[in-house]
Amino acid sequence: MKKIVVCVKQVPATNDVRIDPVTKNLVRESVEGVMNPYDKNAVEEAIRIKEKTGCNVIAISMGPPQYSESLREALAMGCDDAVLLSSRAFGGADTLATAYTLSKGIERLGGADLVLFGRHAVDADTGQVGPITAEFLGLPQVTFATRLELGDDGWLIADRLSPIGSETVKVKLPAVVTVTGEINTPRYPAPIRIMKAARRDIPVYNEQELGCDLERIGIKGSRTVVTSVFTPPKPDRSTVMIEGNAEEAAARLVGILSDAGVL
Amino acid sequence: MFVEFTTEQKMVQKMVREFAEKEVAPLNQEMDRNGFPHKLFDKMKENGFLGIHFPEKYKGGDGDAVTSALTIYELAKASASVALALDAHWLAADTILVHGSEEQKQKYLSRAATDTIFAFSLTEPCAGSDAAGIQTVAEQSGEGYVLNGTKAWCTNGGVSGVYVILAKTDKTKGAKGISAFIVEESNPGLKVGKKEDKMGMRGSQTTELILDDCRVGRDALLGKEGDGFKIAMMALDGARISIGAIGAGLSETALRVSKEYAKQRQAFGGPIANLQAIQFKIAEMAIGIEAIKLMTFDVARMKAAGMRHTKEAAMVKVFAGAHSVQCALEAIQIHGGYGYSREYLPELLLRDAKLLQIGEGATEVLLMLIGRTELAEK
Amino acid sequence: MNDNRNIWVFAEQSDGRLAGVVAELLAKARELGRKTGGSVTAILLGDDLGEISSELLACGAEGVIEVESPRLRDYKPVPYASALQALVEKHRPAVLLFGATTLGRDLAPRLQAKLLTGLTADCLDLDADENGLLVQTKPSYGDNIMCQIICPDTRPQMATVRPKVFSPAGRIENPTGQVIKEDIDVPDDENYQVVGRSTANVCETSVADADKIVCIGRGACGEGTVETARDLAGELCAALGVTRPLTDSGQFTHDDQIGQSGTTVKPKLIINFGVSGAVQYTVGMQNSELIVSVNKNEDAPIFGLSHYGYVGDAAEFMTAFLEALKNYRK
Numbered sequence: 001m002k003k004i005v006v007c008v009k010q011v012p013a014t015n016d017v018r019i020d021p022v023t024k025n026l027v028r029e030s031v032e033g034v035m036n037p038y039d040k041n042a043v044e045e046a047i048r049i050k051e052k053t054g055c056n057v058i059a060i061s062m063g064p065p066q067y068s069e070s071l072r073e074a075l076a077m078g079c080d081d082a083v084l085l086s087s088r089a090f091g092g093a094d095t096l097a098t099a100y101t102l103s104k105g106i107e108r109l110g111g112a113d114l115v116l117f118g119r120h121a122v123d124a125d126t127g128q129v130g131p132i133t134a135e136f137l138g139l140p141q142v143t144f145a146t147r148l149e150l151g152d153d154g155w156l157i158a159d160r161l162s163p164i165g166s167e168t169v170k171v172k173l174p175a176v177v178t179v180t181g182e183i184n185t186p187r188y189p190a191p192i193r194i195m196k197a198a199r200r201d202i203p204v205y206n207e208q209e210l211g212c213d214l215e216r217i218g219i220k221g222s223r224t225v226v227t228s229v230f231t232p233p234k235p236d237r238s239t240v241m242i243e244g245n246a247e248e249a250a251a252r253l254v255g256i257l258s259d260a261g262v263l
Numbered sequence: 264m265f266v267e268f269t270t271e272q273k274m275v276q277k278m279v280r281e282f283a284e285k286e287v288a289p290l291n292q293e294m295d296r297n298g299f300p301h302k303l304f305d306k307m308k309e310n311g312f313l314g315i316h317f318p319e320k321y322k323g324g325d326g327d328a329v330t331s332a333l334t335i336y337e338l339a340k341a342s343a344s345v346a347l348a349l350d351a352h353w354l355a356a357d358t359i360l361v362h363g364s365e366e367q368k369q370k371y372l373s374r375a376a377t378d379t380i381f382a383f384s385l386t387e388p389c390a391g392s393d394a395a396g397i398q399t400v401a402e403q404s405g406e407g408y409v410l411n412g413t414k415a416w417c418t419n420g421g422v423s424g425v426y427v428i429l430a431k432t433d434k435t436k437g438a439k440g441i442s443a444f445i446v447e448e449s450n451p452g453l454k455v456g457k458k459e460d461k462m463g464m465r466g467s468q469t470t471e472l473i474l475d476d477c478r479v480g481r482d483a484l485l486g487k488e489g490d491g492f493k494i495a496m497m498a499l500d501g502a503r504i505s506i507g508a509i510g511a512g513l514s515e516t517a518l519r520v521s522k523e524y525a526k527q528r529q530a531f532g533g534p535i536a537n538l539q540a541i542q543f544k545i546a547e548m549a550i551g552i553e554a555i556k557l558m559t560f561d562v563a564r565m566k567a568a569g570m571r572h573t574k575e576a577a578m579v580k581v582f583a584g585a586h587s588v589q590c591a592l593e594a595i596q597i598h599g600g601y602g603y604s605r606e607y608l609p610e611l612l613l614r615d616a617k618l619l620q621i622g623e624g625a626t627e628v629l630l631m632l633i634g635r636t637e638l639a640e641k
Numbered sequence: 642m643n644d645n646r647n648i649w650v651f652a653e654q655s656d657g658r659l660a661g662v663v664a665e666l667l668a669k670a671r672e673l674g675r676k677t678g679g680s681v682t683a684i685l686l687g688d689d690l691g692e693i694s695s696e697l698l699a700c701g702a703e704g705v706i707e708v709e710s711p712r713l714r715d716y717k718p719v720p721y722a723s724a725l726q727a728l729v730e731k732h733r734p735a736v737l738l739f740g741a742t743t744l745g746r747d748l749a750p751r752l753q754a755k756l757l758t759g760l761t762a763d764c765l766d767l768d769a770d771e772n773g774l775l776v777q778t779k780p781s782y783g784d785n786i787m788c789q790i791i792c793p794d795t796r797p798q799m800a801t802v803r804p805k806v807f808s809p810a811g812r813i814e815n816p817t818g819q820v821i822k823e824d825i826d827v828p829d830d831e832n833y834q835v836v837g838r839s840t841a842n843v844c845e846t847s848v849a850d851a852d853k854i855v856c857i858g859r860g861a862c863g864e865g866t867v868e869t870a871r872d873l874a875g876e877l878c879a880a881l882g883v884t885r886p887l888t889d890s891g892q893f894t895h896d897d898q899i900g901q902s903g904t905t906v907k908p909k910l911i912i913n914f915g916v917s918g919a920v921q922y923t924v925g926m927q928n929s930e931l932i933v934s935v936n937k938n939e940d941a942p943i944f945g946l947s948h949y950g951y952v953g954d955a956a957e958f959m960t961a962f963l964e965a966l967k968n969y970r971k
Contacts, residue, residue: 016782073274132753140833143746143747163744175832190324195319195325197274198271199271224760232785239947246953246958250958524901
């Protein structure tokens with residue numbers, strides 16, 4: 001293991017966003033940005049592997065200039081370097097265009113033995129960028145990883161969530177892995193690292209420097225179009241009273257919970 | 264508040280806020296019952312809190328006075344006690360940072376930054392505000408000094424590894440006869456006395472110290488003989504900024520829980536937040552908090568810039584102390600019966616807040632200081 | 642682009658059992674098909690598929706495309722995505738739907754990248770507009786915002802759909818649809834091996850982190866009731882929480898207490914037994930996704946914010962409910 005690239009995204013600190021009733025756009029200017037929580041797990045996992053193997057860890061993000069805040073946080077946690085992929089031409093990218101841009105960024109960094117993502121970003125909540133990036137880089141993927149272990153001979157052993165519970169898989173490195181929140185508890189960045197991270201210049205690459213196909217980035221490279229954004233109607237809180245004796249009502253509740261998918 | 268913090272300061276603030284919310288806030292009421300949180304302080308040591316503003320060469324975080332004020336402020340939102348204990352640690356360690364010889368800094372600061380809590384001890388049973396009247400003596404003996412006397416109200420007493428203790432090297436002089444000494448906890452002449460059963464700030468530990476033929480080497484003297492009073496006063500200027508930051512954090516918590524409760528609690532057909540009587544209280548709380556924050560971070564900037572800030576730090580402390588007590592009282596009033604119950608936060612906030620008008624210089628003494636300074640200025 | 646209107650549903654299965662979401666997707670796909678004129682085909686990959694195709698037809702599929710290969714026995718992303726790619730390139734469906742399960746969310750984006758088309762994640766609704774385009778409604782910002790998304794220029798229009806948002810249709814007796822077996826050369830992925838599987842679900846026992854919570858209050862703390870509540874929590878894979886009066890009993894700690902002076906929780910399910918619903922409690926759990934309450938007082942404020950309520954003795958209901966759950970598990 002020589003090099004790990006961790007992909008991070010900056011998300012609003014709160015999911016309590018509103019829609020401007022006039023413009024119909026999201027109101028999020030005033031909302032502070034933070035590193036996507038699952039990406040912190042990815043950074044933590046990378047640093048733990050670094051502590052064992054002495055490998056190099058590079059954090060990468062695609063987004064506007066202020067996304068460097070999250071990259072600085074990744075540096076403060078212990079990443080060695082960080083790069084930001086930023087350009088107006090990247091704006092409006094869907095998951096396909098984002099993953100393309102990130103894969104070009106990773107290629108620009110000379111590839112990696114391991115590319116880590118959080119399982120999904122808590123704002124857009126797609127979880128798609130990891131697997132798409134894996135395909136573009138031609139690497140195997142492990143999503144929803146709950147434990148990672150470096151095996152012998154360049155294999156990685158991972159526990160991952162599966163439809164029946166969990167499964168253990170082995171992948172040949174290099175590979176792309178997305179991690180869950182269970183995998184670890186991210187550390188707090190040490191103050192001295194914060195000071196150094198805050199003073200670092202973070203290199204910024206645009207589409208030219210990455211050698212991007214201009215048809216595959218930003219809005220042009222996106223295949224999906226958001227046609228409307230709205231606030232969902234408040235859930236109906238009218239209470240349904242279950243009738244009958246205890247046995248009848250209990251049986252009915254089991255049916256209700258089963259239908260709701262919580263059993 | 265519109266004050267532009269630096270990237271470093273904002274990042275540290277964010278880290279401390281997260282730590283405080285996750286690690287400190289859940290312990291607040293438990294500390295009120297069980298006292299000093301040793302495990303929490305171990306975590307704070309591991310995460311570099313104890314030396315956040317020390318230079319890197321002493322294993323510090325390389326922050327400035329604004330960084331440390333932000334740290335105290337964010338911690339105090341979760342627990343004023345924890346913030347106070349850290350303030351007391353810095354009160355002692357900063358005397359070495361500012362006045363220590365290079366040998367003393369090498370010897371003590373990296374310990375203070377990474378693994379040892381420090382305590383500062385000036386007050387005595389019969390001398391608090393009138394600090395020049397202390398009775399503890401340090402007599403020259405052979406290659407060092409012998410300290411004798413009793414100290415009171417030593418915050419972090421019994422949990423510290425190193426104490427900075429003020430004693431008279433010349434009884435014939437008042438303030439100018441006081442010197443400062445660094446004493447190790449392992450010194451057989453230093454005994455930790457009675458633990459105070461305090462009204463509030465119960466997560467910080469405050470004790471008596473007994474100096475019984477406590478022998479120290481010449482290298483324990485901080486600065487020169489007779490520098491002690493000046494060292495103490497300078498350290499207290501810094502600690503008063505911390506009290507401002509504690510007041511801002513504590514008051515903000517009082518405001519936050521009051522707002523939450525006022526929006527939930529129904530009376531007369533709606534939430535009590537709709538009542539003007541409640542809105543006025545919320546407004547008064549918020550106005551004062553804004554003022555405390557502006558003053559606190561302004562004085563912290565003066566300190567960071569190396570400017571004299573004695574009067575301003577005293578002003579912050581007087582104002583923050585009074586407003587914190589007021590905010591806690593209003594939080595109790597808004598919560599009604601629940602506010603008077605030990606189960607809820609407001610009464611704890613009140614007990615904690617009251618200390619802010621007493622410790623690190625009582626309000627009345629600081630008013631004298633401010634008044635005299637004002638009159639001396641043109 | 643072609644004018645093919647067909648709708649495909651990926652028939653997720655493991656060990657010969659269809660995922661529950663497949664029947665839901667088939668029902669929704671039929672509804673869309675009636676609007677757009679497309680027919681609904683289930684796509685079934687695996688090894689030794691047995692009678693699953695008949696099951697798919699009974700659930701509403703108008704046809705099934707089956708690919709059997711030993712390389713598709715265990716789910717692996719690359720062989721599955723490659724097989725689907727070959728099928729899509731051959732038949733060119735307009736729409737391809739997956740359940741938003743851990744498998745669907747692993748597979749769909751991998752395939753999307755091979756096909757260079759659009760994919761919308763975790764949809765809560767699907768519709769067809771006047772041009773027959775698939776309108777996909779997906780939540781963002783933790784379900785606080787909904788976005789409608791279309792994929793206008795490329796095919797298939799792909800979506801993963803959250804389980805349990807659509808209802809399966811009634812079973813079709815004697816379905817007439819055809820099962821086509823496709824013979825595809827499925828590549829293996831030697832870089833990816835499944836070495837173990839486990840169904841053991843670890844239940845989260847701290848109320849702060851639990852997905853499901855059973856909470857007992859003053860009306861459910863009698864002799865034996867606490868034990869029943871523990872058994873029930875175990876059966877549900879839920880954490881056991883309490884209201885303020887029970888924290889002093891010695892059996893529970895402050896960490897188990899939900900409410901203003903305890904822990905704030907937001908589980909997927911909370912069942913309250915003998916909890917009256919004072920504001921000091923409800924503020925700590927009012928954002929739970931599904932709230933069920935049992936209380937003998939029909940005027941108890943807890944019913945005001947519950948989705949489901951039952952008026953009756955908490956202990957008696959709890960015993961009956963535990964029994965009913967055990968039967969359900971069988």
